[in-house]
Amino acid sequence: MTTVTAVTPETKPVRSRRRPIQWGNIGVHAFLITMAVVWLFPVLWAFYIALRSFADTTLNGYVAFPSSLTLDNFFNAWTQGDLARNYIQTLAVVIPGVILTLLIASMVAYACSRYSWRFNRLILMVFVAGNLLPQQVIIVPLYQLYLALPLPKAVSDTGVLYDQLIGILLIHIVFQMGFCIFVLSNYMKTLSKELTEAGLVDGASVLRIWWSIILPLCRPALAALATLEFTFIYNDFFWALLLIEKGAKRPITSALNNLQGQFFTDFNLLAACSVLVAIPTIVVYVVLQKQFIRGLTLGSTKG
Amino acid sequence: MDEITRASQVSRREVLKKGLLGAAGLTVLPTVIAACSSAAATPVVTAAPVVTPVPGVSVTPAPVVTPKGLTGTVSLGSNYSDAIPKKAMQDMADAFTKKTTVAVTVNTVDHGTFQNQITSYLGGKPEDVFTWFSGFRMRFFAKQGYALAIDDVWTTLKSNYSDAFKVGSTGDDGHQYFVPIYNYPWAVFYRKSLFADKGYKVPATMDDFKALCKQMQTDKLTPIAFADKDGWPAMGTFDILNLRLNGYQFHVDLMAGKEKWTDAKVIAVFNLWKDLMPYHQTGAAGRIWQDAAQALVKKTAGMYLLGMFVSQQFKAVDDATLADLDFFPFPSLGNAFDAEKALDAPIDGFMIAAKSPAGQAGGEQDNARAFVGFLGTGAAQDIYVAADPSNVAAAKDADTTKYNALQQKAVTLIGAAQKITQFMDRDTRPDFAGANGMQNFILKFISNPSQDLTAFTQSIQKFWDSLPPAS
Structure with a gap:
């Protein structure tokens, strides 16, 4: 609109010259709004149920105006789900998990994509092929392996890798590396050779080039991967289910299950707990959504 | 999310261009799968090595x-x-x-x-x-x-x-x-206030029970709340009908595979259930028991055959609602097994x-x-x-002096029973009771009670026969 008035500053605005209604645009927006509502609805609905008491939803049904709203469910979920401990415990796996995965993956990606050596292509293939492997395929041998691998008592109260947070951490790193290496190696291939050659001429070692030249240049890719990996590892329930035996060592995703009884489940309480559990991923996503979206398309056009 | 993202990443042009990557994936995978297949072929639950009992430890007290x-x-x-x-x-x-x-x-x-x-x-x-x-x-x-x-x-x-x-x-x-x-007993639960308001009497026989159901229908109530989304709640109905109609011994033998599902006695159970089905809440296959119990709480349904854990839902509403909950044993059919007063009490x-x-x-x-x-x-x-x-x-x-009214009554009910069963999914082998077995068959029956019951019971027996020997 401003450009239209700018072009004809002297003339009286003519009604007929107003921009015609763009039906296509309206259609797009209608579609986007519909999709946004469809996606937001379950989250908002869970929040609404969480604000109502069990008696209220039982007597009046889920689709009803509330007789009263309360935050009790959130407080109860916090204590009954033991969320404080759960958050800390989960972050103790997620944060080192993300950092170590990215560090190691960037090393492998660097070696495989920036250097030409006998098996660099093959190594890359093996890691990428690991992506195709469904986790479920290896659970039986992995379970036995964890039971059989001894650890010193100082590190592990069970004396083996099984039922240890470090065991969960390790398997996350292993399984997330394939994806990170794939993305990072593609990204590194796009960096100009001259930069590393300059480093080489200045006498930088391989490690130095990786740390001082490659990693800073990979920052967008690393940020995107960190966001994705945080979500992946935080949301994981599978490995903990398989490799952790003590209920108290399981991550936050299992807190939700703890609120369900043998028969009876207070769904309002469960909704409150779900909302609380989802908060960190939502926060990470909102704060880093630019990287998140970039992460989804990373590697898709490179090469 | 995880899997989707990875799949799309892998199928991108990058992989096609490099060609070899995909090929490598294909060559690596079978090897990996083969390496795991002997173990993966067995269900996950049996993954752990079977413990050989040490006679000196596990048997000698x-x-x-x-x-x-x-x-x-x-x-x-x-x-x-x-x-x-x-x-x-x-x-x-x-x-x-x-x-x-x-x-x-x-x-x-x-x-x-x-x-x-x-x-x-x-x-x-x-x-x-x-x-x-x-x-x-x-x-x-x-x-x-x-x-x-x-x-x-x-x-x-x-x-x-x-x-x-x-x-x-x-x-x-x-x-x-x-x-x-x-x-805890499985019984027919109802709200005392609803029965008092409408002048209903607790039925002792199947005829009374059916008459009460009819009366409730004329009163615009759902006579029997019903839910089976999780597969197990309706097993309770089969159990009690079989116990009433064919007695404890037949039921136990049927669960153990000593009797055949194609037996006319089993078909009679499903026929009886079919007669009662019009009084049941419809759409049970998509409803969890808590939502059926909700109908009882809201007094839109008159009765509900379930375990006493249904009272947890009433308690979660408030104590007054819990105090209004009562139950009676499933009505007898006037046959030789009346005296057994058998019930599921897991x-x-x-x-x-x-x-x-x-x-x-x-x-x-x-x-x-x-x-x-x-x-x-x-x-x-x-x-x-x-x-x-x-x-x-x-x-x-x-x-027992501190028991609430329901608990007192449960003690009497269980005490009066000559025979007690544990519930279908606890009395028979798990693979038979499970999602591919009876859970599935009962859901099929509920969705179409007027199907050919001979063929239906044959399919159940066929499934039992297909199971590996119980270890």
Whole structure:
């Protein structure tokens, strides 16, 4: 609109010259709004149920105006789900998990994509092929392996890798590396050779080039991967289910299950707990959504 | 999200361009799968090596140990994960510690996970004592050598339990492996106020029952609330109809595979159920039991055949609603089995894991035996049933004076029953009761009760016959 008035500053605005209604645009927006509502609805609905008491939803049904709203469910979920401990415990796996995965993956990606050596292509293939492997395929041998691998008592109260947070951490790193290496190696291939050659001429070692030249240049890719990996590892329930035996060592995703009884489940309480559990991923996503979206398309056009 | 993202990443042009990558993936995968296939072919639950029972440890009872003189600790693997049962379990453990100074470490795992992983749990690093169920589920693990025989504990407990409980604690080899803590009856639940308002009478016979259902329909009520989304609740209806129509022995033999599902007696059960189906709430296949119970709470449905755990939902609404809940035993059919007054009254309790530290010889075994012995007393069970009044204590010396009206009535009902069953999914082998088996068949029946029942029961028998021999 401003450009239209700018072009004809002297003339009286003519009604007929107003921009015609763009039906296509309206259609797009209608579609986007519909999709946004469809996606937001379950989250908002869970929040609404969480604000109502069990008696209220039982007597009046889920689709009803509330007789009263309360935050009790959130407080109860916090204590009954033991969320404080759960958050800390989960972050103790997620944060080192993300950092170590990215560090190691960037090393492998660097070696495989920036250097030409006998098996660099093959190594890359093996890691990428690991992506195709469904986790479920290896659970039986992995379970036995964890039971059989001894650890010193100082590190592990069970004396083996099984039922240890470090065991969960390790398997996350292993399984997330394939994806990170794939993305990072593609990204590194796009960096100009001259930069590393300059480093080489200045006498930088391989490690130095990786740390001082490659990693800073990979920052967008690393940020995107960190966001994705945080979500992946935080949301994981599978490995903990398989490799952790003590209920108290399981991550936050299992807190939700703890609120369900043998028969009876207070769904309002469960909704409150779900909302609380989802908060960190939502926060990470909102704060880093630019990287998140970039992460989804990373590697898709490179090469 | 994880898988989708990866799949799309891998299928991108990059891979096609490099070509080799995909090929490598294909060549690597079969090798990996082959490496795992021998193990992966068996279900996950049986992944753990089967423990060979050590005769000296698992069968020969150890000398009876008095609580005095015990030291050290004992561990408890519990699936009582929601707030009220979890606390009750902890309180029982504390009571034991107070009595013996033996500290109890409780590992609470959520109910579903605990049950799904029970085989790998018992084959891995289980706690000394674990929570479990009576019935086939108990006998199965006893037979597998995952549980310790506790005949010595039972020499003390014997006088404190009725015979039915002892039978429910005994494995196929005649040894005891289980200590019951509580049970609860399956019955027809209703709201006293609704019956009073409308002038309904509790029906004693099937004719009265049907007449009441008709009356409720004219009063614009759903006579019988019904839900079977999770597959198991409707099993209770089959159980009670079979018990009433064909008696305890036939039911038990049918569950054990000694009788055929194609028997005319079974078809008669489904026919009776078909007659009652018009009085049931429709759309049961998509409803969970809590939503059916909600219809009872809201007085849009008149009755609900379910376990006494339905009272937990009433209690969660408020105490007045709970006080309005009542039940009556499923009506009799006027045949030879009326006198049995049989019903489903599933028993929950404890076992000692053979692969736990207590499973090995030594002090912790004494602790575990003392602990399950303690859990078999009224003093321990009083703590539990006070916290969760949807159950009644199993031990004779439990204090019933503090029971609420429902619990009092449950004691009478269970006491009057000559025969007690555990519920279909506890009485028969799990693969038969499971999602591919009876859960599926019953859902099929509910969706179309007027189908050819001969063909229908044949399909059930065919499924039973297709199962591998029970180990």
